[in-house]
Amino acid sequence: MYKKMVSEKERMKIAEFGKGSNLNMIRIASSHVICFLGSFGMPSSHVSVVLSMMFSPNAAEPALLAERTLISRQAMTTVLDKLEELGYVERVDHPEDRRKKQLRLTVEGVRFGKQVYDELVVFERETMSVLTKEELEIFNILSRKVLNSLANYHKGKDGKSCMENIS
Numbered sequence: 001m002y003k004k005m006v007s008e009k010e011r012m013k014i015a016e017f018g019k020g021s022n023l024n025m026i027r028i029a030s031s032h033v034i035c036f037l038g039s040f041g042m043p044s045s046h047v048s049v050v051l052s053m054m055f056s057p058n059a060a061e062p063a064l065l066a067e068r069t070l071i072s073r074q075a076m077t078t079v080l081d082k083l084e085e086l087g088y089v090e091r092v093d094h095p096e097d098r099r100k101k102q103l104r105l106t107v108e109g110v111r112f113g114k115q116v117y118d119e120l121v122v123f124e125r126e127t128m129s130v131l132t133k134e135e136l137e138i139f140n141i142l143s144r145k146v147l148n149s150l151a152n153y154h155k156g157k158d159g160k161s162c163m164e165n166i167s
Contacts (some may be wrong), residue, residue, distance in 0.1 A: 026146075036123055037150050040116055042086075045071055047116055050088055053105050054113040060102045061094070088112055 037044035052069050053060075066076040080103065083089040088109030094100035105113065128136060 016047055022146075037116070037128070040112075042082070043079075045075070046083060049076075049079050049083060050105065050113045051116060051120075053089070053103060054110065054117065059132070060104070061100060062103065065103065110116070 034044045034079060037047040040047050040081060048069050049065060049071070052065060056065075056068060062076050062080060065071075065072060066073045069076075079093070080089055084091065086108075087106055090104050090106055091101040092104055094102050128139075
């Protein structure tokens with residue numbers, strides 16, 4: 001489905017634009033994933049919220065989910081309203097604080113999340129199939145190194161990374 005959305009000419013243009021900058025290549029790769037997530041009939045932010053809820057049971061509160069998905073709290077309210085309208089998410093009372101709400105995926109939300117995840121696995125597998133087993137091992141080692149470097153670079157004065165609750 002995703003391949004149909006981006007023409008070969010556009011892919012070549014994107015690839016040419018990214019030459020010379022490693023961080024730009026990371027940004028372009030991220031844009032491809034966002035575009036893929038957007039191919040499910042709703043904004044990629046909505047899809048990433050469902051995926052995050054599937055794999056992060058501790059992000060059951062809107063504020064934590066907003067932090068984890070890098071979506072502002074105001075925008076998160078809109079995203080959750082739409083997901084609730086679609087029947088993917090429900091808000092339930094917080095067990096300890098009556099002022100707060102917790103979030104839960106519905107059966108339909110879990111089904112949708114599983115469909116997205118399954119297609120994401122295929123997308124990743126096809127994307128990485130251009131690499132040999134050895135190249136993929138090297139890619140994984142180098143990617144971890146770069147991610148660790150980025151995490152260390154972004155530590156604030158308190159010693160905490162701004163991405164601490166993201167991964």
